[in-house]
Amino acid sequence: MRSGIAWVGGMVLLVACAGSSVTPAMVTAAQKRWPDASREGLERGQAIFASKCKDCHALPSPKAHAAEAWPAIVGKMGKLAGLDAASAESVLRYVTAAREGE
Numbered sequence: 001m002r003s004g005i006a007w008v009g010g011m012v013l014l015v016a017c018a019g020s021s022v023t024p025a026m027v028t029a030a031q032k033r034w035p036d037a038s039r040e041g042l043e044r045g046q047a048i049f050a051s052k053c054k055d056c057h058a059l060p061s062p063k064a065h066a067a068e069a070w071p072a073i074v075g076k077m078g079k080l081a082g083l084d085a086a087s088a089e090s091v092l093r094y095v096t097a098a099r100e101g102e
């Protein structure tokens with residue numbers, strides 16, 4: 001019983017680590033487009049994305065849409081998710097960086 005719980009915990013940790021950290025390559029990719037982009041800013045965008053963008057559908061993959069398509073998607077979805085302009089901008093930077101810099 002106890003080992004079952006530990007195993008489940010291990011799986012959750014594995015999933016969390018596999019898809020989600022902001023890498024230096026992602027920061028570099030974001031800075032090409034937004035010179036003031038930072039690791040902290042991308043982590044903020046990631047946290048907002050992961051918590052606000054899966055209430056109505058599965059969390060979308062950043063790679064599922066072209067970089068040019070994301071601004072319109074985040075514009076529309078940010079309103080549905082109740083994001084303010086700064087939060088929507090953070091999400092846009094994160095998804096753009098995640099598709100280019102993984």
Ligand code: HEC
Pocket residue numbers: 049052053054055056057060065073074077078080081083091
């Ligand atoms: C209030 C519910 C709701 C929330 C919150 C929400 N979405 Fe959506 N999303 C939808 C619905 C409904 C659709 C399908 C219809 C449409 O495209 O308008 C959709 C579709 C999408 C699509 C597919 C668009 C396409 O063109 O195929 C993407 C990508 C997406 N959402 C991303 C996001 C992101 C990123 C967030 C967080 C900022 C988010 N969604 C938050 C309701 C939501």
